[in-house]
Amino acid sequence: MKDELANRTALVTGGSLGLGRAMAKEFHVQGASVAILARRLELLENARDEIAEAGDGRASVKCYECDVTDLGAIERTVAQVNNEQGEVDILVNNAGKSEAHAFLDVTDDIWQADLDLKLFAAIRFSRLLFPKMCDRGWGRIINILNTAAKAPGPRSAPTSVSRAAGMALTKVLAGEGAPHNVLVNALLIGRIESDQSRRAYEASTRESSYREFLAKAGQSLPMKRMGEAQECANVALFLASDRASYLTGCAINMDGGLSPVV
Secondary structure, three states: OOOOOOOOEEEEEOOOOHHHHHHHHHHHHOOOEEEEEEOOHHHHHHHHHHHHHHOOOOOOEEEEEOOOOOHHHHHHHHHHHHHHHOOOOEEEEOOOOOOEEOHHHOOHHHHHHHHHHHHHHHHHHHHHHHHHHHHHOOEEEEEEEEHHHOOOOOOOEEHHHHHHHHHHHHHHHHHHHHHHOEEEEEEEEOOEOOHHHHHHHHHOOOOOOHHHHHHHHHOOOOOOOOEOHHHHHHHHHHHHOHHHOOOOOOEEEEOOOOOOOO
């Protein structure tokens, strides 16, 4: 169906690349005005142009430079989005990066930086947008986490800990938002082709092509392949739409069967 998100406004953090870009594009194709946030303007502008081209011109696409670890920047950006594109209906907390070390190698500074990026950014955006969603009687928050939130392994700190806290945040907000038709869910990402995949390839010996590198990496997975950003965007679209009207407080594994925990 087309226009499933018509007259909605979506804000996607980490929206210039990878999963964020794919989700923002899918939302826009379905009629939403989209605000994409990241730190690098050139990448944001490229993403904005690609996303806008995929739409039909009826809804807006705007990009905003924003350091999501800075409370002041978050407050200013949210105010600007609300003013330029209307009140935000759909929030995707996607900003983050992989940071995994042995526990004793993680300093206080590394812990704090990871929590600021992955947990406190989601808290702060939600704190600004959640009340107005409740007042309007409609809202969606999607927290992008990873499978370590449910099944942390050794050498997975600090990411596994901050992501587990994000799953708890999802459940808290879901319980408080449910009476107001504000639905809050999480997608737990496994091995998905992304910029991190590209960086891993660039750091490798590059004895094969990038596609061969991905194919080899995917052989260890239950589905024998890496996931694609578009596949995550498809599920995010469902969660953002009225089709998911009775689904809240869930942490959905988007991992092709990799996680040992359901």
